[in-house]
Amino acid sequence: MQHYKSMAGLLLAVSLAVSGQEARAATPAEIQTGFETAARAGTPGFSGFSAERGLRFFASTQGSDWSCASCHTTTPLAPGRHIKTGKQIDAMAPAANPLRFTDAAKVEKWFKRNCKDVLGRVCTAQEKGDVLAYLMSLKK
């Protein structure tokens, strides 16, 4: 009996954890709104995000050896591969991978790390919004 009680407790804990995660989940559009708010505050003359500018940014190197596309490829509807370790990286475009850009903290963590690798600095809200506009523009 005790056994079943503890199992029920575990199930409850797991379902609470899962529903807690659902409460935090965002959509790519909501994440984009966050970038827009930050860009309006930080960029004088902000005039919106551009998928085309995002593509150029994504595909080109900017001072270091790597671009975003070095690992994520120039076709982000398909999985990429870590340029150093070879580990597969799931597709970046939300149309191909519905988990992308649904967790604001995760998005910030990876932009911070990867912008340091590609640019040697953190990205601006303008740059992040342009990249997301590009990724959201890709359709299967």
Add this chain to the structure above:
Amino acid sequence: MNNIIKRRIIDSIVWSASLLLAFGLPINEAAADPDRFSAGNKTWKAECGSCHLAYPPKLLPAPAWRRMMAGLTKHFGTDASVDARAAAEIGAFLERNAGRGRKRGIDAGTLRITETPWFVHKHDEVPASAWNKPQVKTAANCGSCHLGAERGDFDDDSVRMPR
């Protein structure tokens, strides 16, 4: 065979199997096979496992893991920083399960597992042609040959060199 004897035999098989499952197997397996790693932690697996295999903590000594965690902003050429909470949890997990003693040859002052005498010795029969396969790419890519690497199984029986 009469029924009572049959039942006794079945009973004893069931009992010994349950005892083995409850106490015997995991302990014996851990002690008998140094190439299977069972220590796990969700944050470690998620954070350390996103760019490469989440390498078993036993493969480096605690001081090496401490240095590794202190230098995540420059982690073998990339920024792998995590937030303070995750760093504390992962650091504690790594140190708690780190390799101990000199037996394994892991305590060589290096943070690269592939440069430890233990790793080099373990792989001394692997031909250069295997390392150079495009599927392997780097010695850090354990899973290209160790098919059970994600589960911590580095036993020789589960090694398949890519053709």
